[in-house]
Amino acid sequence: MVERVRQQGVSNPKVLAAMNTLAREAFVDEALRMRVYDDCSLPIGQGQTLSQPYIVGRMSELLLGASIPVKRVLEIGTGSGYQAAVLAQCGCAVFTIERIGAFLDVAKARHRRLGLLNIRYLHRDGFKGWPSQAPFDGIIVTAAPPTIPDELKVQLAVGGRLIVPVGAQGGAQRLTVITRTEKDFRSQFFDAVSFVPMLPGEQS
Template sequence: MNGSNLRGIGMTSDRTRTRLVQRLQEEGIRNTMVLAVMAGVPRHIFVDEGIAHRAYEDTALPIGRGQTISQPFIVAKMTEILLDAGPLKNVLEIGTGCGYQTAVLAQLVEQVYTIERIDELQQQAQARLSALQLDNIEYRHGDGFQGWKEKGPFDGIIVTAAPLAIPPALVAQLADGGRLVVPVGQANGSQNLMLIEKRGDQLQSAIMDKVRFVPLQPGPTE
């Protein structure tokens, strides 16, 4: 992946990314650090070349294996919610996918741990993220429902696919004062974007938005 591919031209240029960020601001994203990172991440390298011209539309796009790259607004919204209480040191991401959300997180937190059940997708994501010289990411091919206990507890956990209920293992791996951002609900029905905050032995939850994600599946698989 050469430098010109990373920079982009025409419909994948810096100017196009700037317009995307302007739309995100108009839609309510306020965190200036999140907006700055979104302006710099070349989303077109995270999708197939055949649809790269659509990379800066504010829409989800297919990435293969029945998965999608999330709508930029949702990536920005979930990241903003995660960071709303202040800087985070270590964040667990459930669902590496194509690596786009990972790329955003890696530039905003000290360390990202990311789990993907589909090995093929994670290998592709790792190559893209290496090309961006993001070296504060650790990868695991495994089951997102189980989290990554050995690396916890986590200041933040972000889930990029929707379970029917919040996985208990993820709550258990959340640090005191930590934040879990997760879509919950039926794949073809209503889903709520939830914020779970751990305060000692207490959990506080809030519905942040209505969303639509692919279902969170147990794994792993090739």
């Protein structure tokens, strides 16, 4: 899997090493473990998915490519816990928010079993971010809002990056990188992607 991700263009050594170290099958139900290394997303329940390996690597690489050291990262959408685990394995302190409480409990247990202790958790509407812990060197969003949430942009440190797939479900979505400068925000556009929609509110 990691060699395929490398061939697809991901080159950050920390990201590749993290993905090589983590057992991806630990983040899905047993029924899906035969497919866990395939080049596709996988369902994890309640209409949510675990992103394909390339997308996890690509988003992680873009996040770590900021002009400042990326030590504190906010993740919006814990899901299976795999993306947070990759970033934690890269040495980041990860603050992860999940609107579905059941997902958060399962991901936390998975991380504990793997000895990943540099992750903090919050059951919350992801559109609000985690202002009490801001600013963050990086923010990564694992679901697609129709537009970029302003409340997340302002929680970035100067020089930090927000990685977010933007667009409607079933329509054109683009992996977007927002960099905070001393004066404003700069946008860059990368891969065409397909993510589940980012939804407001909380549920158990």
